[in-house]
Amino acid sequence: MVKKILIFAVVAFLILGVLGFWYWKKNPYSKDVLKIEIIGPSEVDFSEEVEYTVKYKNNGDVRLENPRLVFEFPENTLVDGGSVRRKEISPEELGDIYPGEEKTYSFKGRLFGKEQSLKTANVWLSYQPKNLNARYESQSSFTTKIKSVPLTFDFDLPSRIEANKDFEFSLNYYSVMDYPLSSLTVKTEYPAGFELKSSKPASINKNEWDIPLLNRAEGGRIEIQGKFSAELGEYKIFKAQLGMWRDGEFVLLKEINRGVEIMEPYLSIIQQVNSQADYVASPGDQLHYEISFRNVGEEPFRDLFLVARLEGSGFDFSTVRTQDGQFESGDNTIIWDWHDTPKLRFLDQGEEGKVEFWVKVKDGWDNQGKESVLKNAILISKVKQEFSIKVNSKLELNQQAILDGGANPPQAGTATTYNISWNVKNRLNNMKNVKVKAILPQNVRLTGNSSQDGSFAFDSQSREILWIVGDMQAGSADSSISFQAEITPFPNQKGQNASLIEQARIIGEDEWTQRSVEQKANSLFTPETVK
Numbered sequence: 296m297v298k299k300i301l302i303f304a305v306v307a308f309l310i311l312g313v314l315g316f317w318y319w320k321k322n323p324y325s326k327d328v329l330k331i332e333i334i335g336p337s338e339v340d341f342s343e344e345v346e347y348t349v350k351y352k353n354n355g356d357v358r359l360e361n362p363r364l365v366f367e368f369p370e371n372t373l374v375d376g377g378s379v380r381r382k383e384i385s386p387e388e389l390g391d392i393y394p395g396e397e398k399t400y401s402f403k404g405r406l407f408g409k410e411q412s413l414k415t416a417n418v419w420l421s422y423q424p425k426n427l428n429a430r431y432e433s434q435s436s437f438t439t440k441i442k443s444v445p446l447t448f449d450f451d452l453p454s455r456i457e458a459n460k461d462f463e464f465s466l467n468y469y470s471v472m473d474y475p476l477s478s479l480t481v482k483t484e485y486p487a488g489f490e491l492k493s494s495k496p497a498s499i500n501k502n503e504w505d506i507p508l509l510n511r512a513e514g515g516r517i518e519i520q521g522k523f524s525a526e527l528g529e530y531k532i533f534k535a536q537l538g539m540w541r542d543g544e545f546v547l548l549k550e551i552n553r554g555v556e557i558m559e560p561y562l563s564i565i566q567q568v569n570s571q572a573d574y575v576a577s578p579g580d581q582l583h584y585e586i587s588f589r590n591v592g593e594e595p596f597r598d599l600f601l602v603a604r605l606e607g608s609g610f611d612f613s614t615v616r617t618q619d620g621q622f623e624s625g626d627n628t629i630i631w632d633w634h635d636t637p638k639l640r641f642l643d644q645g646e647e648g649k650v651e652f653w654v655k656v657k658d659g660w661d662n663q664g665k666e667s668v669l670k671n672a673i674l675i676s677k678v679k680q681e682f683s684i685k686v687n688s689k690l691e692l693n694q695q696a697i698l699d700g701g702a703n704p705p706q707a708g709t710a711t712t713y714n715i716s717w718n719v720k721n722r723l724n725n726m727k728n729v730k731v732k733a734i735l736p737q738n739v740r741l742t743g744n745s746s747q748d749g750s751f752a753f754d755s756q757s758r759e760i761l762w763i764v765g766d767m768q769a770g771s772a773d774s775s776i777s778f779q780a781e782i783t784p785f786p787n788q789k790g791q792n793a794s795l796i797e798q799a800r801i802i803g804e805d806e807w808t809q810r811s812v813e814q815k816a817n818s819l820f821t822p823e824t825v826k
Contacts, residue, residue: 328355329392331420333437341444341548342373342405342474347437349418352397359392362422364400369414369439371546372404392422405474407539409547410444445472447514448537448549455558461492461522461680466535468506469514478540479506481517486531488557492520529557561592562678566671575808576669578609578689578722580656588638588675589647599639599676601631601650607669608660609686617652659689659722664769666807667723685808688724688769692717692731692801692816699779704823705793707786712742715819716777719801721767726812729764729774729803733796738783745778760796767803784825792820 331351339345349366353359364384368374374382382402392398406414416439421432447469456462466481483502485491491501495518498504504517523531537549565587568574576582586603590596603620605612605627615622619635622628631650633639638648656669667686672679694717701711717731735741735758745751750763764774784793796819803812 328357329353329359329420329422329431329433331418331433331435333416333418333435335416335437336439338440338442339406340472341410341441341446342407342472342476344403344405345439347402347404347416348399349402350397350399351392351420351433353392353394355424356394358394358425359422360425361386362389362392362420364389365419366400366402367417367419368402368404369406369408369416371407371541371544372414373407373541374402374404406439406441407541407546407548408441410441410549412441414439414441444548446470446537446549448535449551450533450535450553452533452553452555454554455556456523458523458557460563461520463518463520463681464533465519466517467514468509468516468537470509470511473511475511476509476539479509480504480538480540480545481506482536482538483519484534485521486533488523488529488531489533490521490524492522494519523557531555531557561590561594562596562676563589563591564673564675564678564680565589566673566680566682568684573684575685575687575810576609576656577687577812578656579658582654582656582669582684583651584653584671585649585651586673587647587649588642590642590644593644595644596642596676597640598633599642600633601636601639602674603629603650603652604672604674605629605654605669606671608662609656609667609669611655611657614655615652616654618650620650620652622652656686662723662769686723687808687810687812688726688803688805689722690726690729690801690803690812690814691720691722692799692814693720694718694796694799694816694819696795696819696822698822701781702826704826705782705784705821706826707784707789710781710783711821712779712781713795713821714777715780715795716775717762719764719767719774721769721771721803724769724805724807726767726769726803727806729767729801731760731762731764731799731801733760733799734758735760735780736782736794736797738785738793739780739795742779742781746776751776751778764803782821784821788825790824792823793825795819795821 329351331349334348334350335345363386366382368380384400408414415436417434417436419432419434421430423430447467449467450464451467452464470476481504485502496504506515532552532554534552536547538545538547567585569583588601612624612627615629617629620629620631623630629652631639636648636650638646642648668683669686670681670683672681694715696713696715699712699714702709703711705711719729719731741753752761762776767774780795782793782795799816799819801814801816805812
């Protein structure tokens with residue numbers, strides 16, 4: 296029995312030896328003999344150029360053939376002005392790796408990403424040991440931290456906000472980095488109960504803004520207006536992100552948040568213009584401002600001042616009128632004090648007071664391509680509230696008639712032709728679908744000789760002329776058209792200037808105010824009286 300066990304053990308040992316020798320003959324090489332590593336900085340600033348050095352060495356005694364090296368940059372790396380993620384070095388460029396041979400290759404790029412984020416580079420080197428069909432691969436990686444992003448990005452937001460009252464805050468950004476930033480976007484996340492009223496510049500989908508190219512020492516601001524419908528004492532968090540787009544992916548650079556507390560208002564301010572809370576003005580309007588203030592707190596107010604500051608090129612400050620207030624032309628403010636206004640002297644809990652003033656809108660002014668708006672701020676006690684009203688654009692239609700043939704002066708029963716020209720001007724805001732409509736008297740007809748095109752039409756039944764001007768940019772070049780008309784004056788028009796055009800009016804849609812604008816023009820008559 297012992298002899299059998301001994302024989303079995305010897306046979307097993309021989310079999311294992313043969314297998315081990317066969318495995319050794321088939322796999323005489325260990326990939327550990329090729330050492331590869333990445334050398335680079337452990338920390339960098341955002342967008343700083345980074346140089347990675349890939350170093351490898353053949354520590355074995357076998358030549359390594361057909362090597363192929365693949366280097367992968369960290370995500371969101373800018374390489375040679377593009378976003379190439381991987382770079383490959385072919386066997387032809389690398390050449391065989393001989394025993395003891397050592398080589399290095401460098402790779403440069405700029406790292407983009409969030410502050411304190413970790414960015415990992417990877418490298419793979421595959422090869423075939425001499426006289427073997429098997430292919431091996433060695434790999435290494437290296438991690439770098441983006442220690443800082445030289446961008447200022449922060450909220451300018453009060454810590455306490457009154458419920459159900461409009462308020463403003465801003466997002467400010469500023470760059471001190473040497474590398475110019477493009478394709479920047481700001482995103483916001485509003486807390487529950489917040490209602491966005493407006494923003495400047497206008498937002499994309501209410502919570503995104505594209506930022507223009509940002510060079511060193513340049514910055515900007517996003518102004519947001521809104522209000523809260525939330526419970527008193529609630530704590531709300533505003534969040535915002537600043538990032539850039541790379542190959543369709545949003546790369547986060549800065550992330551901020553700021554908390555606000557919802558507080559109870561103690562003075563409520565309400566303003567109406569011409570008896571409306573959302574009045575839209577037009578050039579030449581007379582504006583009647585009514586400012587109501589109410590004590591919604593628990594304590595009475597005494598000896599108050601109320602200040603209204605007017606801002607806007609469209610105000611005709613020479614026309615300001617007020618009851619009990621004093622207008623200061625130096626800074627365009629109206630001041631009411633408690634000596635002349637009883638409710639400012641003492642305003643008990645729940646009581647309301649009111650002041651009012653009048654001012655005209657200018658007939659026209661140089662808007663310099665800006666949106667036409669009239670602003671005013673109200674300050675009473677420690678409460679400040681800002682208001683604004685939009686102003687419609689001003690369309691102008693000028694008409695002129697020049698004798699072009701026939702009796703001069705015109706005679707009853709005899710035809711006389713005139714060349715009639717229309718000129719349209721747009722003063723303040725961009726306009727859409729501008730058109731001119733007019734009525735042609737019964738004794739006037741179009742001859743067909745004119746500069747008219749497809750945008751000019753005449754309805755013989757209603758005798759209405761229609762000229763479709765189209766869209767007009769604010770302050771753009773005037774649009775003009777001319778056409779010939781023939782009049783045969785009636786006998787009862789003797790001694791008068793006969794009407795050539797009746798009920799002319801210009802109509803358009805204001806892109807800024809979203810209102811229809813219409814301006815009537817005087818009837819156009821013959822320059823001379825009828826004989």
